[in-house]
Amino acid sequence: MCKGMEVKICLIGMGNVGTSFLKLLKEKRENIVDKFNFTTKLVAIFEHDGALINSNGIDIDNLLRDYSNLRKNQYWKSNVKAQDLISKLEIDICIETTPTNPDTGEPGLTHILEALSNNIDVISSNKAPFYLQYDKIKNLADKMGCLVKFEATVASGVPALSIKHNLIGNTISRIRAILTGTSNYILSRMTAEGVSFSVALKEAQELGYAETDPILDINGYDAAGKLVILSNELLGWSKSIEDVNIKGITEITPQALDLAKLDGYVIKHLAIAENDILLVEPRLIKRDSPLNVQGTLNIIELQTKYAGSIIILGKGAGGFEAGAAILNDLISIVKERERINRKRS
Amino acid sequence: MIYLEVKLPDIPGSLIELIRPVSLHGGNIYGVLHHHDKKVKNMIPVDIWFELSEELIQISLENIKKDLIEKNIQITKISVGSKNKILTFILTGHVFDTDITDTIKRLDAKNIKVLELHAKFTEVDEISSVIMKVEFPEVMTKIELVNEIEKICEEKKLFLIRS
Numbered sequence: 101m102c103k104g105m106e107v108k109i110c111l112i113g114m115g116n117v118g119t120s121f122l123k124l125l126k127e128k129r130e131n132i133v134d135k136f137n138f139t140t141k142l143v144a145i146f147e148h149d150g151a152l153i154n155s156n157g158i159d160i161d162n163l164l165r166d167y168s169n170l171r172k173n174q175y176w177k178s179n180v181k182a183q184d185l186i187s188k189l190e191i192d193i194c195i196e197t198t199p200t201n202p203d204t205g206e207p208g209l210t211h212i213l214e215a216l217s218n219n220i221d222v223i224s225s226n227k228a229p230f231y232l233q234y235d236k237i238k239n240l241a242d243k244m245g246c247l248v249k250f251e252a253t254v255a256s257g258v259p260a261l262s263i264k265h266n267l268i269g270n271t272i273s274r275i276r277a278i279l280t281g282t283s284n285y286i287l288s289r290m291t292a293e294g295v296s297f298s299v300a301l302k303e304a305q306e307l308g309y310a311e312t313d314p315i316l317d318i319n320g321y322d323a324a325g326k327l328v329i330l331s332n333e334l335l336g337w338s339k340s341i342e343d344v345n346i347k348g349i350t351e352i353t354p355q356a357l358d359l360a361k362l363d364g365y366v367i368k369h370l371a372i373a374e375n376d377i378l379l380v381e382p383r384l385i386k387r388d389s390p391l392n393v394q395g396t397l398n399i400i401e402l403q404t405k406y407a408g409s410i411i412i413l414g415k416g417a418g419g420f421e422a423g424a425a426i427l428n429d430l431i432s433i434v435k436e437r438e439r440i441n442r443k444r445s
Numbered sequence: 446m447i448y449l450e451v452k453l454p455d456i457p458g459s460l461i462e463l464i465r466p467v468s469l470h471g472g473n474i475y476g477v478l479h480h481h482d483k484k485v486k487n488m489i490p491v492d493i494w495f496e497l498s499e500e501l502i503q504i505s506l507e508n509i510k511k512d513l514i515e516k517n518i519q520i521t522k523i524s525v526g527s528k529n530k531i532l533t534f535i536l537t538g539h540v541f542d543t544d545i546t547d548t549i550k551r552l553d554a555k556n557i558k559v560l561e562l563h564a565k566f567t568e569v570d571e572i573s574s575v576i577m578k579v580e581f582p583e584v585m586t587k588i589e590l591v592n593e594i595e596k597i598c599e600e601k602k603l604f605l606i607r608s
Binding site for chain 1: 469470471473498500501504508534535537538563564566567572573574575576578604606608
């Protein structure tokens with residue numbers, strides 16, 4: 101797929117994540133050439149109402165100087181859709197970062213399937229296609245001999261999925277995690293200050309930690325989606341979001357948190373994969389548990405057969421965090437393609 | 446609960462060598478007893494008892510045993526779960542309006558004994574919360590116990606938060 105050392109990419113969705121990725125790509129351009137011996141050529145950027153297409157390569161430096169003027173660029177084409185043009189463009193890797201419809205996975209799902217059908221490797225930061233249609237995507241990728249990576253879908257820049265490559269000699273028996281910064285922030289504030297759920301939520305919204313419509317975070321659906329991806333990737337399961345028993349945190353009261361403290365506990369919104377069961381629910385955990393992280397942090401604990409508990413912790417959201425995960429996936433795919441090509445020759 | 450009896454050399458640091466693998470593999474240590482009075486040939490019998498996650502008990506215990514053997518720590522006895530098990534949980538909702546005594550009696554009928562109960566109230570009409578510590582029989586799994594509590598919660602529209 102990679103022709104020489106020039107990799108042709110397209111970006112679908114130039115929101116916060118897509119833009120952050122391009123900024124990182126620009127910043128690390130020389131480093132990528134020096135360390136990994138390849139350059140990238142961005143041949144298309146798709147938005148919901150059109151696309152910027154230039155087969156000679158879009159000037160990223162120029163674009164990033166004022167990307168609000170995307171639609172005034174001479175190469176802009178209105179009313180074209182990614183799914184109609186992916187097959188017509190010469191692309192090695194398609195990077196999908198459009199906003200997700202949590203119930204259908206669209207339009208990301210269609211973009212991903214279309215790219216794979218056309219023999220294009222895929223990187224995505226979209227959760228929904230993977231927690232809804234994991235098997236379909238993976239099977240198609242296998243059938244077409246394509247690579248598909250989606251590190252940014254779980255805990256953003258935290259290497260929650262790629263850690264599996266470092267644990268191939270081990271066995272993971274259980275995952276326990278906090279995968280939603282919003283609900284962790286709310287519970288942390290309620291515990292520390294004794295404020296009500298609604299006050300803590302309002303504070304989270306004012307600080308930009310919670311969406312204007314936070315329902316997917318506080319009802320556990322967002323964490324459930326990430327748990328599905330984690331368990332499928334790390335435990336080799338084949339689950340979708342319908343398989344998760346989900347409870348949110350709206351029923352948690354300051355009184356319940358006070359009672360938990362009496363016995364040395366705190367309440368955390370945990371995502372658990374164990375014994376073929378997936379759960380997202382508020383749980384009592386000991387105050388000195390490593391899972392008792394504060395604020396918007398995400399944490400993932402992998403219980404392993406041969407190395408005990410392994411914990412990864414970090415910021416689970418943010419444009420640059422996701423952008424860095426995408427860049428990591430990009431480098432991984434190019435290296436893997438090189439290895440495959442070497443093997444073939 | 447896991448009860449482990451070992452023999453440790455009477456030298457500084459040997460207790461740490463015992464505790465570290467137990468802790469590393471998820472053991473929540475409840476107690477350690479050092480039998481200095483029973484020292485023989487500079488070896489001291491030590492009892493340690495700890496809890497392991499029920500679902501991982503076999504794997505974790507095997508790992509602990511393996512680590513201790515590698516450290517040349519002599520294991521003289523291991524016994525698993527000779528006592529009833531304990532679970533702490535919180536119920537929120539109209540816990541008292543839905544008859545807390547009835548809740549306790551129904552648990553008791555399933556051989557689930559309430560050891561402790563603490564409550565927090567706000568207003569009479571508002572929801573309240575209780576934290577309960579229950580002891581359940583060795584033969585009952587944690588999942589079975591939770592299912593029993595959830596049956597009551599579903600009927601009484603209470604919200605369960607368990608350990």
